[in-house]
Amino acid sequence: MIKTGLNLLPFATSKLLAAAALLDAPYARSIFDRIHTPNLFNYNTVLRAYSIAPNPAVQEALPLFKSVKAQGIPLDQFSFISTLKICARCLALETGRQLHGSILRSGFQLYLTVRNILIHFYCACGGLTGAHQLFDEMPQRRDAVSWSALIGGYLQISQPGKVMGLFREMHVSGYDINAASIVSALSASSDACGRGGGLLHGYCMKVGLCSDLNVATAIVTMYARTGCMGAARQVFDVIPRRDLVLYNCMVDGYAKGGLVDESLALVHQMKYEGVRPDAATFVGLLSACASSGGLAIGRHIHEHVQEERLELDATLGTAFVDMYSKCGCLDKATEIFDRMRDRDVKAWTSMILGFGVNGRTAAALQLFYEMEEKGVKPNEVTFLVVLSACSHGGLVEAGKELFERMVQEYGLSPRMEHYGCMVDLLGRAGLLDEAYELIKSLPLKEDAVAWRALLAACKIHGNIELGEMAQQALVPLCDEQLTGSILLSSTYALAGRWVDVARMRDLEGEKMMDKKEPGCSIIEIGG
Incomplete structure (x- = not known):
């Protein structure tokens, strides 16, 4: 044009x-x-x-x-x-x-x-x-939309009595409580596992609306959205005619709940029933594999996608890039990224993140510049990813330049995560005073992310005085106080100040030990 x-x-x-x-x-x-x-x-x-x-x-x-x-x-x-x-x-x-x-x-x-x-x-x-x-x-x-909007509002705040009262009033007023009204109300419900969602489900069964595929799908979606997969599966299993939308809802619900095996079993079932999967079927599954490090299952999903000859569009391609990157298969992630025809900002950001989390800082930075050359505008998430890569790679000057360009050139407003990244970048490089000055300039002074990053840097470089200041700043932030105390205690220990270590532990008492949850690791055998 x-x-x-x-x-x-x-x-x-x-x-x-x-x-x-x-x-x-x-x-x-x-x-x-x-x-x-x-x-x-x-x-x-x-x-x-x-x-x-x-x-x-x-x-x-x-x-x-x-x-x-x-x-x-x-x-x-x-x-x-x-x-x-x-x-x-x-x-x-x-x-x-x-x-x-x-x-x-x-x-x-x-x-x-x-x-x-x-x-x-x-x-x-x-x-x-x-x-x-x-x-x-x-x-x-009034029309059906008016009723459905108000019913949905009361569902959101878990007032099933109001909901049923409105349904009765709607019926008395001569309005047809049809499938569209029910679907609208179900879509607004965030109380699936409470009385509200169950009440709507029961009403649908009473008036025979569960046989409507749209209503049944809305019920399953309502349960799946809030993690009530047992209830969702009960509804799913009695639906005689299941379509792609319904299957995708169940597959995604299982995947988001970490039930990857159940999700994959449904993919096999839908193919057996003659329902052809699409890209949306696999995106949630791939995300679950990325989170759990399930490389073997991720490869199995890739085989399904190849069997169905699905195109690697921006959404599906990005999901594969993310999965392979987080599972440590950077070469495979790069191969898929290079094959993608439509690479939007999410695809570029995912690949940059892949390089960053696998220690390829220079490659992450180079890809960011290549993205700009291709005319793809980075967003806040892109900058967060590349700043994190600079922080872990020790590229202080590059990180400073990117942070400045984010504001001046792209007009993006840094969030607390961006400031936390910059504090971490400066702190890792030993520029503790500069990191402290940055925190003091923040629009929101009570930012736990930035203070924790500074305290962690003080531990690395043994700056007890600044570490104490950071820990004091974390005290009003109750959720972060425990982490700050542990970091400061470790800083004292590195300096050999055992009296202060004991003092910090006495201050926290049993609270420190009780709240420190054990970590865990996932190791995949044969993946």
Whole structure:
């Protein structure tokens, strides 16, 4: 489009923006930023992209929403709907309340879709009082979505009595409690293993809705999402006709629970029943293998993928790269990475991480620069991975440069993990004073990650004075106090200050010994 000049045509640009919005919000935003005079459709398209993105960012969407108002472009209901969806997913209660005020002032509360999304927003953020008030104000203008949103809200806070009361009220009011209503309510339930989820399941059995494949899948998904795999399997086993979506839900649920053998057995069963696996079937399994170091099972999964002739797309390819890297097969991970046609930022980040965790710091750094040359923009996770590699490889200057570029060149805001990495980088190199100054400059002073990194560095370099300061900073952070005491005690021991070692142990008493859980290692034989 750029070569032919089509990017200058508003219609063509809007079409491209709409297509990009379905795939990648940052890419859609980059297209939007090149539009000289964006219209409301363009703004709404990007807002919708943020609302459906895997990681919606209210801090990016809200300024965009405000800029529409600042430019005098009349808003419509879709502007509010997308922005409220983002607030709901980010649990941005105060921001959503401000939007609610704007809706009332602009008169869009008359739209049923806007009222429904407001109910959903308040339910998602725990504001059930506000949600129910909105619901009560629209007795003549409710639909199944209104009921399902409120029912889902009460399910989230484990109030099964309210849920069943709403179902009865819904039935009395003449609304059909159909499969769609049940699926919507089940999808919102986070109380699967409690009374709420079981109550919904029982209701479905009572009215005969469990025979509906969509309802059955929603029940299995509800149980699997919260780790109730026994209940999920009971439902799964009595479903006469099982499709790919249902199988994938069970396979992924077992994998996330660490039950890799059960997950793999289901893959064999689905193939026996004539259900062909897809890429999504294996992604969760590969993640479980990566976490447990199950190389033999990972290779077995690879054989399944080759048998099905599945393409190594960005998601599946990245899962293989991650699995082989974490299992120590870096050559195999590199081979798969090089074969991937579509390598997004997650794929590059996974390969950089693979080099880093296997001690190949220089290769990790080189791959990062290659990623930039290919035009792939690194994100916060990429920088965290490459900074960690620099820290473990002792590349102080490279780490400093990357940290500065992260902020200045890419406009990314460092999180506490990034600061912790930088403190670790400086501390390992013996630059303890510089690490301490960095901690003092942090926006959030009570950062346990950074203080623990500094204390660990003090232990390595025997800086008792600074180590004591770090340990004192950790004292108010109760969860991290024990680790800090152990590190400081070790620092005293290295300096031969046994009286101080005894003092630290006396201060902690039995608390230190009781809370220090034993570690464990996994060794795979014959893998």
